[in-house]
Amino acid sequence: MEKLSDDFNKRFLDLDENYKVIKNNIAEAAIKFSRKPEDITLLAATKTVPIEIINHGINLGIEHIGENKVQELTEKYDSYDLSKCELQFIGHLQTNKVKYLIGKVAMIQSVDSMKLAREISRLSLSHNVKTDILIEVNIGKEPNKSGIIPEKLNDLLYETATLPAINISGLMAIPPADANKRDTFNYFTNMYKYFIDISSKKLDNVNMQFLSMGMSADYTDAISAGSNMVRIGSALFGPRIYNKKF
Numbered sequence: 243m244e245k246l247s248d249d250f251n252k253r254f255l256d257l258d259e260n261y262k263v264i265k266n267n268i269a270e271a272a273i274k275f276s277r278k279p280e281d282i283t284l285l286a287a288t289k290t291v292p293i294e295i296i297n298h299g300i301n302l303g304i305e306h307i308g309e310n311k312v313q314e315l316t317e318k319y320d321s322y323d324l325s326k327c328e329l330q331f332i333g334h335l336q337t338n339k340v341k342y343l344i345g346k347v348a349m350i351q352s353v354d355s356m357k358l359a360r361e362i363s364r365l366s367l368s369h370n371v372k373t374d375i376l377i378e379v380n381i382g383k384e385p386n387k388s389g390i391i392p393e394k395l396n397d398l399l400y401e402t403a404t405l406p407a408i409n410i411s412g413l414m415a416i417p418p419a420d421a422n423k424r425d426t427f428n429y430f431t432n433m434y435k436y437f438i439d440i441s442s443k444k445l446d447n448v449n450m451q452f453l454s455m456g457m458s459a460d461y462t463d464a465i466s467a468g469s470n471m472v473r474i475g476s477a478l479f480g481p482r483i484y485n486k487k488f
């Protein structure tokens with residue numbers, strides 16, 4: 243018992259410090275890109291993070307959290323303090339699991355097929371809600387990776403825009419994990435071009451509000467390339483500890 247609370251105390255203190263540093267870094271990067279710090283949304287990626295630590299972060303001022311596994315989100319759901327914070331889904335999503343998310347999450351960031359979008363719309367309609375989604379782009383065109391390839395982005399966008407119970411709120415991408423700094427920056431820049439290009443089309447049901455890219459290792463570069471939403475896990479919460487109870 244004592245050991246556990248010591249461990250938590252250290253993690254609370256680390257989170258206090260990490261949160262301050264990250265908020266500062268975000269603000270500096272935003273200003274360099276002629277943006278206001280408050281225009282950049284920080285989403286805390288909370289996979290494997292115990293609920294006490296997550297709620298401590300929410301107390302510090304984290305307003306957006308994201309899980310990437312449906313089962314983990316479901317198990318933690320009743321314990322999140324969501325009075326001042328919204329929950330999003332950021333991981334790969336199977337169509338048959340959409341039912342566990344609708345009505346619980348404010349946004350699903352990982353929509354990459356018409357089949358998935360159609361199911362989100364269908365269930366949202368039956369819950370009498372509209373669900374915000376981002377289209378996930380496989381910007382590095384990696385085989386076996388989630389996301390729509392850039393060549394098919396417009397088609398998916400036009401198709402999903404016809405669905406009644408979703409709002410298309412932007413784009414999300416995760417560049418190849420093994421790309422070097424310069425290539426990663428180019429992937430971010432290409433995403434920004436798609437984002438601007440789609441924004442200028444002024445499509446019904448499409449409101450390009452969020453360009454979600456940048457994680458612990460590269461969020462300042464992502465902001466310099468035009469990201470306005472960064473998803474940060476380990477830089478906030480420390481290295482992930484798997485196979486533990488949340």
Ligand SMILES: *Cc1c(COP(=O)(O)O)cnc(C)c1O
Pocket residue numbers: 287289310332333457458459473474475476477
């Ligand atoms: C885990 C995760 C992140 C955050 O990763 P870090 O490198 O720990 O910051 C961002 N996006 C998604 C989709 C994730 O699953």
